[in-house]
Amino acid sequence: MKTDVIIIGGGLMGSSTALQLAMRGMHCTIVEKESPGRHASGVNAGGLRQLNRNPAEIPLTVEAAKMWRNIESLVDSDCDARFPGQLRVAENSDDLDLLEQRAALLHSLGYRHEEMIGRKELYQLAPALAPHCVGALICREDGYARPFHALTAFRHKARSLGVEYRVNTIVDGIEREAGNWRITTRKGEFQAPVLVNCAGGWAGQIAASLGEPVPLKPAAPMLMVTERLPHFIEPVIGSASRKLSFKQMQNGTLLVGGAHLASLDFHKEKSEIKWPKLAVSARSIMALFPQLKDVRIVRVWAGIEAFMPDNLPVICKSSTAEDAYHAFGFSAHGFQLSPLIGRILAELIVDGTSNFPIEPFNITRF
């Protein structure tokens, strides 16, 4: 089968890239080893967060935030996105120092989307918070969406523009032949002049087969969700000194993350919950919301994500192979960036260069 671009991986990055390329008139085929959203794209916490990003990601996250505000114009669905803000709470003066340094750093870079708020405003925004907190860093434009719904919207839109999804299709071989990529799978062969690697946890294998191995580490961050509760908190709550992300979803359930990792058998694609770490998460919640002591946990899970040693993604043209591109390794914070990543890759593929500063994400940095 011949097409203009083959994209390996049908998650958000792959679907977003296919969508942007299709909007520029190119024909894309997505080769997906399972079903779209089986791993990171479907099971992440759905955070739309600019707050506390690595400075290298700030230009990207700011633009992505604009795209999320208008996501319906891109994918014909609001993806259930909400923008009640995200907070990093300070519980003592050390926390406060840490957050103030961060705010100063951001301001020195010329950005204003993160700012300090005092105790009074904090409790106006989050009256349910335990009374000992002293202030917070806030990004008022931040929020969250429903990841699997967002992915479905991207997929639908991409398909409506002619993108083909080949699911349950595992890539067995990648070869370059007379200016064409030839991808062999058990479900047939695909050929295209351009290849894109959006294979998430499996992207390291693809990169290695292009002759540029990367220190990608697949891991499975744990999330837990509780029973539904009457709405009591609007913004997403994080902490200056705890590994915690806490929000009440549209349906009243509480979604708790914190990047604590499950143990993962990557080969078998099986993760096992590490209860000691979740107990720490639960204690963090007890510290900030002691009134939730008797709330029942309904579900705990861990999806496979790709982590890089510096927690920054790889977004670039291949350094070894012609007409090959990478977008992977988002280290558990790619969801918010995903609409923009498709644009950046489409720019790289169609125009040969991107309007965004992506040098820090080059694969040659390792």
Add this chain to the structure above:
Amino acid sequence: MKENYPLVIIGAGPAGLAAATVAADHGVEVALLDEQPAPGGQIFRGIEAAPDERADKLGPEYLRGEKLVSAFRNSSARYYPDTKVWSLSEQRDIGVIHQQQAHMISAEQVLIANGAFERPVPFPGWTLPGVMNAGAGQILFKGSGIVPADGVVLAGSGPLLLLLAWQYLRAGVRVKAVLDTISRGNYIKALPKLPSALLVHHHITQGLRYQQTLRLAGVELHNGIRDLQAHGAESLESISYRHKGSNHTLETDSLMIHFGIIPNIHLSQAAGCDHFWHKRQQCWRPELDEWGSSSVKGILIAGDGGGIGGARTAEHAGRIAAFRVLYNLGVMNQQEMHLEAKQDRKWMKADLRIRPFLEKLFRIPESMLRVPHDDTIVCRCEEVTAREIRAAIADGHSDSNQVKFYTRCGMGPCQGRQCSQAVAHIVADQTSIPLQQSTQFRIRPPLKPLTLGQLASLYPDETE
């Protein structure tokens, strides 16, 4: 509660009680965990407390459990009632709530003996108050003597339906009708299995006796009913069904339904044991060897949780698994294990002779399992209808887990126990991928409600 045991048994029904007694009698330190306040499981629930009069009404089979329970009580096995297991890992770490306190314990060997539950079959109106599982109805009756005040209709399939109707009748409850989905076809298909079933005729003569008693008392008994529906604004007011080509309506505020029982596989699924679709029993079952060993090292399964066989078979399977555990722990050698298990194997084989007959006879019509009416709620927790599930499948979400992601069907507190089967049937029907090849919901702990406070109390020394 200690942190580690050589053997932990989950479930104090016939399988768990028999296994615990054998293991304890051979000097193994056993912890038996059970959700109920007293031993006996569902079948022998509350047996130690049942007043003689009610025990008499419940029939002689019920008293068979007395022996099992007293042998267990006299053994050295440690018994933890009111104890819920909320997690079981491949490494045999067991998350437990005992007296409101969360614990994490571990075991060298785990025997899952948590039995079966009533097959959930969604039909129009099944979520209305007044519609109840016959098993739950029987628990109310056995446990507290509570019966429907204004009469009852019983509908579905399976031995429990007749038994409960008979028990209600004896307790003076007005049984308005017993509506069975068994068709003539089922009888014809079951007939070839009858000769071997007759070898364990007590099951069949018992069934016939119930039927006869009900008929003599003037109870309407109908076979081959179709299109069962429950109606009512706030709660059940009437039911309707098709019988012999015409529609019927019955006024009632109480409907007991029963569509047989299926193995409780949440624990074995959570632990990563392999399962397969059992066509005859129309359910998933764990893959087990002749000792009850699962595909996961150190995890065994006995009783209805390993496949429906009934109480007597469960008792034998419990003992057989216990002998295997004793061998695994080095208490017995191979020869002793085989010798000890011989008698139980013989009895179990004999008891299982009835099964092919019962499976054919009480087979649920596939048309019912596919949830034909679009408006029927399939997922009670998240209120997802058959229509929404079909729409999701048509939209390209072509397996159970994608349907779950998209519709939230199966994401509620019951962890998909109520809807996983129906979703699998609908997916198989829509995609033409046979159930045997279909994927099951991935099980996400906790399997039982665990509060944030309880989780926070675990591993107090652990830090970020």
